[in-house]
Amino acid sequence: MTTMAQSDSWRRLDPKMLFVHPIREVGRALPVLAGILLAGSGTGRGGLWGLVGTGIMVCIGVLRWFTTTYRVAAEQVQVRRGILRRQVLTVSLDRVRTVDVSASALHRVLGLVRVTVGTGLSDRKSDSALRLDGMSAADADRLRDELLRRHAPAAAAADDPSVPAPEAQPHETELAVLRPSWVAYGPFTLSGVLTVGVILGFAWRVISETHVDPRQLGPVTAGYAELLAVPRWLAFVGVPLLLVAVVGFASMVGYVLSFYGFRLVRLAGGNLQVSRGLISTRTTTIEERRLRGAELSEPLLLRMVRGARLIAIATGLRVGRGSERGGSLLVPPGPGEEARRVAADVLGSTEPVTAALAPHGPRALRRRYTRLLAVVAPLIAALVVLWRLDLLPAWAWETSLLLVPIGAAVAYDRYRGLGHALVRGVLIAGRGSLVRRRYMLRCDGIIGWNVTESFFQRRTGLATLVATTAAGRQQYAVQDVPLEEALRVADQALPGLLTPFLETAGSEAL
Amino acid sequence: MTETLTDAAPRHLRLRPPQHLVSPRAIWYWTARALGGWLIVLAVQTFYLILASDDGLTSWHVAVLVATAVVAAAHLVVMPRWRFRVHRWEATPHAVYTQAGWFSQQRRIAPISRIQTVDTERGPIEQVFGLSNVTVTTASAAGPLKIHGLDRDDAQRLVDDLSIAIETTRGDAT
Numbered sequence: 001m002t003t004m005a006q007s008d009s010w011r012r013l014d015p016k017m018l019f020v021h022p023i024r025e026v027g028r029a030l031p032v033l034a035g036i037l038l039a040g041s042g043t044g045r046g047g048l049w050g051l052v053g054t055g056i057m058v059c060i061g062v063l064r065w066f067t068t069t070y071r072v073a074a075e076q077v078q079v080r081r082g083i084l085r086r087q088v089l090t091v092s093l094d095r096v097r098t099v100d101v102s103a104s105a106l107h108r109v110l111g112l113v114r115v116t117v118g119t120g121l122s123d124r125k126s127d128s129a130l131r132l133d134g135m136s137a138a139d140a141d142r143l144r145d146e147l148l149r150r151h152a153p154a155a156a157a158a159d160d161p162s163v164p165a166p167e168a169q170p171h172e173t174e175l176a177v178l179r180p181s182w183v184a185y186g187p188f189t190l191s192g193v194l195t196v197g198v199i200l201g202f203a204w205r206v207i208s209e210t211h212v213d214p215r216q217l218g219p220v221t222a223g224y225a226e227l228l229a230v231p232r233w234l235a236f237v238g239v240p241l242l243l244v245a246v247v248g249f250a251s252m253v254g255y256v257l258s259f260y261g262f263r264l265v266r267l268a269g270g271n272l273q274v275s276r277g278l279i280s281t282r283t284t285t286i287e288e289r290r291l292r293g294a295e296l297s298e299p300l301l302l303r304m305v306r307g308a309r310l311i312a313i314a315t316g317l318r319v320g321r322g323s324e325r326g327g328s329l330l331v332p333p334g335p336g337e338e339a340r341r342v343a344a345d346v347l348g349s350t351e352p353v354t355a356a357l358a359p360h361g362p363r364a365l366r367r368r369y370t371r372l373l374a375v376v377a378p379l380i381a382a383l384v385v386l387w388r389l390d391l392l393p394a395w396a397w398e399t400s401l402l403l404v405p406i407g408a409a410v411a412y413d414r415y416r417g418l419g420h421a422l423v424r425g426v427l428i429a430g431r432g433s434l435v436r437r438r439y440m441l442r443c444d445g446i447i448g449w450n451v452t453e454s455f456f457q458r459r460t461g462l463a464t465l466v467a468t469t470a471a472g473r474q475q476y477a478v479q480d481v482p483l484e485e486a487l488r489v490a491d492q493a494l495p496g497l498l499t500p501f502l503e504t505a506g507s508e509a510l
Numbered sequence: 511m512t513e514t515l516t517d518a519a520p521r522h523l524r525l526r527p528p529q530h531l532v533s534p535r536a537i538w539y540w541t542a543r544a545l546g547g548w549l550i551v552l553a554v555q556t557f558y559l560i561l562a563s564d565d566g567l568t569s570w571h572v573a574v575l576v577a578t579a580v581v582a583a584a585h586l587v588v589m590p591r592w593r594f595r596v597h598r599w600e601a602t603p604h605a606v607y608t609q610a611g612w613f614s615q616q617r618r619i620a621p622i623s624r625i626q627t628v629d630t631e632r633g634p635i636e637q638v639f640g641l642s643n644v645t646v647t648t649a650s651a652a653g654p655l656k657i658h659g660l661d662r663d664d665a666q667r668l669v670d671d672l673s674i675a676i677e678t679t680r681g682d683a684t
Contacts, residue, residue, distance in 0.1 A: 315649075448620035448653045451525065455613045468620075468653035475652035487523045497621055501600075501607055503526050 010069040010080070016110045017134030021061025023106060029054045070132055072146045077117065079130055091130055095119045097290045097315050099144045100327050102282040103137075113140045117147065118327075148271055148285055171268045176342050178262035178276075182334040186255030187248035188301040189333045196250050259332040264342065272312070272346070274330060284327050290315045292445030292471040293426065294330065294343045296353070296438040303436060308336040310343055313441060313472035328472065343440065352426040352440045357419025363460045364418055364480040368411040370456075376403050410434070420478045420489060427467060427493050429478040439476045443493045445469045451486060465490060525617060528600035528607045535639045536597065536659025540590035542635050548582040599657045601668060603675060606646050608655045618655045624648045628672045630665050644668055 060083065068081040077096065079089045098118035107113060117130035135143065230238070260278035267273055272291070275283040293313040302308065310331035330346065331339045344350040383397035413433040421428040427446065429439045450466040457463055457480070465478040465486040478486065491498045555578060559571045592612040600607045606625070609617045629645045636642060642665035646655040660668070 447624040447648050447650055448618065448655075450652070451617040453615050458615070466652070468648065468650035470649035473652075474650045483525075484523045487525055491523075494621075497605055497619060498525070500602055500605070501525055501528075501619070503524050504522060 010071045011139075012069050013065060013132060013134040014110075014112055014136045014139065015065070016112055016136075017065050018062055020106055020110065020112065020134060021065065022058045025057040025061055026054060029057070065134070068132070072143070077130065077147060079132065089130055091117065091119050093147060096147045097287055098327070099147055099285045100282070101140050101144065101284075102277075102280065104280045107134070108279070108281065111137055113137050115140050115143060116327075144285060148269065148287055172265040172273075174263065174265050175272075175345055176262075176264040176331055176338060178259055178332070178334075182259075182332070183252060183255055185302065185305065185307045185333045185335075186252035188305055188307060189251055189255060189299070190247070190301060191251050191254040191258075193247055193251075194254075196247055199250075255333070262332055264330060272330070276332070282327075286312055286314050286328075288346075290471075291346060292469060293439065293441040294346055295440070295472065296339055296343055298336070298436045300434050300436075302333055306336045307333050308339040309333045310339040311472070312346075313439070313445070313469070313476075315445075315469075315471040347426060347440060347442075349424050349426075351423045352421075352428055355421045355423045355428060357421050357428060357430045357438075358485075360415075360418045360420075360462075360479075360481050363462055363482070365412075365415045367456070367460065367462065367480055368415045369408065372407045372411040376407050379403070418479060420481060420485075422489055422492055427476070427478075427489070429476055431477070431479050441467060441469060441471075441476050445471055446494060449490050449494075449498070450475070451483075451490075453483070467493070528598040528609050530599050530664075532594070532597045532599070532657070532659040533641060533661040533664070534594065535641060535661070537590040537594050539635060539639045539641055539659055540593055541586055542638070544586055544589060546635075548578075548586070552578060552582065597657075597659060599660075599668075601671060601675075606655055606672070608657055610656065610658070618653070620646060620648050620653060620655055622672070622675045625672065625676050628669050628676070630669050632662075642666075646672065 063083050064081070067083055067086075068079070070077065070079045072078075072093075075093050077091050077093060079087075081087055081089075096117055096119060100116040100118065101113050102116070103113045112134050113136075115132045115135055117132075119130065132143075257278050257280075259276050261281075262276040263274070265273050266288070267285070270288045272286045272288050273283060274286075275281065291312060291314045295311040295313055296308055297311060298308045308331075309329065312328045312330045314328065331342050340353050344353045347353065380397060380400050380403070383392060383400050386392040387394050387397050410433050414431075417430050417432050417436045419428075419430040422443075425443045427439075427441045427443055429441075431437055446467045446469055448468040450468060452464045452466060453462070461483055462480045463483040463486045465481055467476045467478075467490075468474065469476065478489065481489075487498065487502060491502065552575070555571070555575045559568070559575060562571070589612055596609060596612055596615055598609045603622065605619055605621050607617070607619050609615065625646055626649055627645075627647045629647070630642050631645065632642050636659075640662050641658075642660050642662050643656060643658045644660060644665050646657075647653065657665075657668075
């Protein structure tokens with residue numbers, strides 16, 4: 001095997017990347033180029049400058065290939081890059097928490113992938129993330145093994161280092177796999193809103209870049225005229241229905257694109273691996289001992305059809321950050337039982353998933369209503385004032401009264417979502433209505449407590465207990481819990497930490 | 511107290527405040543810092559009053575200006591003193607414990623074993639009053655503990671103590 005010889009020397013990305021950079025840069029400049037072509041020869045110079053700019057970008061992209069090298073040596077992974085400013089990024093292997101392998105459509109045609117290495121550093125800048133764009137899939141697999149499988153065999157292979165690890169074909173256990181019927185959950189994710197938004201945004205960009213006035217396009221004008229001709233009630237019912245249908249369809253397409261072939265497996269070395277994607281694919285490997293818990297999330301619409309999704313709480317995987325966005329997803333929107341089953345498997349016990357949450361009591365309920373009023377009342381008052389000043393018709397504030405019952409329903413549902421529990425060394429906190437979340441955080445992942453009390457919380461004896469952690473969202477809150485209960489939970493979760501600062505009412509009198 | 515506490519009786523748990531107050535000079539530091547902000551707001555309003563003196567709304571402008579001045583004065587008197595009573599800190603061999611805020615208050619506790627860095631910093635206004643602030647960070651982006659308005663020597667002593675305590679614990683603090 002040449003692995004040993006290779007692993008110590010500097011390695012380069014795949015040469016096919018020389019091909020990707022020009023295409024990508026041209027693609028990025030495409031709206032501008034199209035605009036230049038369509039707008040004709042306005043000044044004559046614009047097109048030239050556009051081409052020169054694109055040419056420079058292509059050159060930089062090509063240079064990037066020549067200047068980027070990486071190696072895994074001496075318990076470290078190093079990346080050298082930069083054209084004018086040379087950088088060497090060094091990360092110790094025991095800091096590597098996750099490896100994310102993704103491939104865009106262009107990458108896949110050429111058999112290339114992009115590797116992002118997640119470390120435990122919480123305050124790093126997005127720029128310095130360890131990212132290698134354009135490796136062959138085989139190289140990426142080998143790199144992943146080098147980065148993540150080192151921990152386990154290191155001790156075992158210590159007696160005989162000349163023997164390579166025997167597990168050439170890793171044994172893996174399947175935890176969850178996408179079933180075709182899950183696509184029915186697609187419309188309830190509302191991801192289509194985003195898709196439709198992106199399409200509209202792109203259309204708008206094309207229009208503004210090409211200086212085409214849509215009002216002068218025949219079909220648009222004709223369609224608009226027809227819309228004005230139909231009875232108004234039909235338009236009022238039809239247009240929203242059409243919109244719902246379009247968004248629903250787009251959501252389903254989006255669902256298939258992102259989650260096609262979803263598979264969650266546990267590898268032999270104790271790592272979790274999520275792979276998914278139809279055109280652009282993504283494989284995230286999470287070191288399971290870095291997993292600090294899981295978050296069950298049920299957006300309102302998904303909750304109505306008993307669906308849920310599961311997100312990992314792991315060090316090195318921040319929720320919703322840049323390219324790592326979506327990297328922590330363990331189970332895509334699907335049947336709730338499936339997400340719960342996987343959560344129980346990953347947490348090692350069903351109790352944290354099934355345990356009933358202790359409600360936060362009438363004071364927390366009252367606070368939900370007062371906070372609702374604090375938002376709705378000024379809004380209605382403002383509309384009434386505007387009506388009295390003859391700036392708005394009366395129906396504006398009359399309609400806004402509807403917000404009161406809707407808001408009250410949401411407030412009550414938010415209260416029902418509130419809760420907490422501590423079972424089997426897992427802190428569980430529930431919250432939210434529009435997106436109901438159940439955080440299940442292992443106590444050994446908690447690295448501190450923040451107890452926050454606003455003026456109004458102090459008056460009612462409530463507090464928000466925040467567990468800080470190096471994983472996931474970095475902080476998980478038990479909202480509006482009676483202070484005493486918060487302290488009891490915190491004391492039980494991390495025994496000893498709070499003890500010197502606690503006192504009972506009895507000892508206070510001494 | 512006459513009644514005796516048994517195990518069955520509800521025991522009222524309390525989190526006692528941290529032991530140490532910050533330096534009393536911090537009151538003036540907070541006043542100065544807030545004063546800077548208010549002066550900008552008042553200056554903008556005065557400037558506008560002079561510029562737009564002929565739009566017939568002068569009395570409104572003056573009223574708003576006076577109201578702002580009253581609120582500013584109340585804030586400058588109440589906030590620093592309130593803060594001074596709240597802001598407290600304590601470091602034991604096992605944990606750092608801070609309390610901060612005024613209208614809204616936070617108490618933060620971090621075990622020494624999870625601390626990653628201890629920084630001390632002196633801003634320009636703090637220098638005038640001979641104060642320092644100390645920031646204790648953990649591996650969580652949500653977890654920094656900040657102690658504002660410490661006497662310079664107290665801050666240095668705290669940093670030294672914490673540095674020694676951190677050296678004696680090991681692990682990667684995540």
